[in-house]
Amino acid sequence: MKFIYYIIIIIIVGIIVYTNKSNSSSTNNPPSIQPYNSSIEIFQDTNYEKYIAGGPVITAFCGKNISIIIDNKDWLTETKKPIINIYNTQQGLDAMAKCVIAVDNLINAFTKCVARIPTPNYYQNRPFHIESAYINAAGLASHGTYGMACGPSFINDFYKSALDPIAYKNNLGEIWTNDNPNDLSIVIPHVLCYEICRNYIFPDEFTPVFDYCLLDSRDPNAKISPSNWGWVNQGFVNITGTLLVADMESNIGFNYGGHSMKWFFNYMENHLDQYILGGLSWDETFMHDRLLWAPDTSLDNVYSGIIIRLWRNYGRRDFLRRWFASIPLLIVHNKNSIIARENFFIAACMGAQQNLQSYFVMLRWPIRSEVYTKVNTLLSSNPIP
Numbered sequence: 001m002k003f004i005y006y007i008i009i010i011i012i013v014g015i016i017v018y019t020n021k022s023n024s025s026s027t028n029n030p031p032s033i034q035p036y037n038s039s040i041e042i043f044q045d046t047n048y049e050k051y052i053a054g055g056p057v058i059t060a061f062c063g064k065n066i067s068i069i070i071d072n073k074d075w076l077t078e079t080k081k082p083i084i085n086i087y088n089t090q091q092g093l094d095a096m097a098k099c100v101i102a103v104d105n106l107i108n109a110f111t112k113c114v115a116r117i118p119t120p121n122y123y124q125n126r127p128f129h130i131e132s133a134y135i136n137a138a139g140l141a142s143h144g145t146y147g148m149a150c151g152p153s154f155i156n157d158f159y160k161s162a163l164d165p166i167a168y169k170n171n172l173g174e175i176w177t178n179d180n181p182n183d184l185s186i187v188i189p190h191v192l193c194y195e196i197c198r199n200y201i202f203p204d205e206f207t208p209v210f211d212y213c214l215l216d217s218r219d220p221n222a223k224i225s226p227s228n229w230g231w232v233n234q235g236f237v238n239i240t241g242t243l244l245v246a247d248m249e250s251n252i253g254f255n256y257g258g259h260s261m262k263w264f265f266n267y268m269e270n271h272l273d274q275y276i277l278g279g280l281s282w283d284e285t286f287m288h289d290r291l292l293w294a295p296d297t298s299l300d301n302v303y304s305g306i307i308i309r310l311w312r313n314y315g316r317r318d319f320l321r322r323w324f325a326s327i328p329l330l331i332v333h334n335k336n337s338i339i340a341r342e343n344f345f346i347a348a349c350m351g352a353q354q355n356l357q358s359y360f361v362m363l364r365w366p367i368r369s370e371v372y373t374k375v376n377t378l379l380s381s382n383p384i385p
Contacts, residue, residue: 065128
């Protein structure tokens with residue numbers, strides 16, 4: 001009997017140790033509250049260890065793979081009630097469940113698109129979490145690792161859109177993506193699309209093939225600046241999450257500072273059209289971090305415009321999926337502008353599943369003839385379904 005007793009003790013201790021390890025972002029195992037619809041769990045934690053911001057006292061709303069973690073010092077409505085009181089109603093819990101499910105779906109869309117999962121960053125066994133707390137930026141995130149932080153106003157807006165989407169739409173204007181605004185279910189803020197995309201832009205994979213160093217000035221004797229790079233990267237971060245939202249359920253809306261997805265796309269594509277119509281060379285535009293026709297605007301906006309147009313014309317989410325699948329076919333380099341732009345061209349062709357020579361000639365991209373030949377070979381020998 002004593003032997004059996006010791007075995008039982010060992011098993012119990014083992015379970016406790018395992019349980020504590022499984023909640024790696026917290027030093028305790030906070031009690032959970034199960035909402036009525038069983039789609040999310042709520043944790044109140046007094047010893048939360050922040051990834052970027054927030055804590056130690058937080059409330060976490062956890063779905064299948066993600067957690068929305070709200071610093072209890074933050075107040076989300078004019079009522080000045082603590083977060084848990086605001087949401088401790090059937091309507092409020094349902095709204096937060098919609099927020100959690102929407103982010104879960106966006107994470108799944110990124111994973112299918114990129115075909116790689118960032119390094120997990122667990123809270124309550126969920127690999128991804130959003131921290132809502134005051135920070136010195138709209139949002140913060142790391143490349144290649146799950147997790148982000150954003151200011152509480154963004155999560156507040158997200159929640160309000162789920163709580164009463166029509167009222168939210170009427171307050172902010174045209175922010176829906178579909179043709180039937182009365183069917184609106186929830187509105188995803190751009191900051192979530194933007195920061196989650198950072199997690200999926202892997203510095204060991206994306207940057208070594210697509211990014212390059214720019215010139216340090218527009219002076220005729222300008223030199224390459226080793227520290228001025230990342231604008232292709234930024235072009236993707238700006239827009240990829242928004243493109244994935246556009247292909248989610250038709251009743252999902254999008255909000256960029258009160259502007260619609262249509263406005264956001266038009267803004268980026270307008271800079272692309274300014275380049276096309278202005279007659280500037282590739283070097284005059286793509287080797288500088290500011291645009292000649294809009295000195296306060298950065299180069300990444302033109303890259304975002306190119307990506308939007310290719311996405312729209314060549315398969316939308318399938319174009320993006322094939323783009324990322326083509327990365328292993330590209331040449332790794334040390335931020336060389338010639339190889340980077342040719343890699344961009346090859347990836348665009350593989351994403352479109354056709355040689356886009358005529359389009360990039362129209363864009364005045366100087367591509368070597370052997371690269372056109374390489375694209376034809378890749379399309380015939382390595383087509384990406």
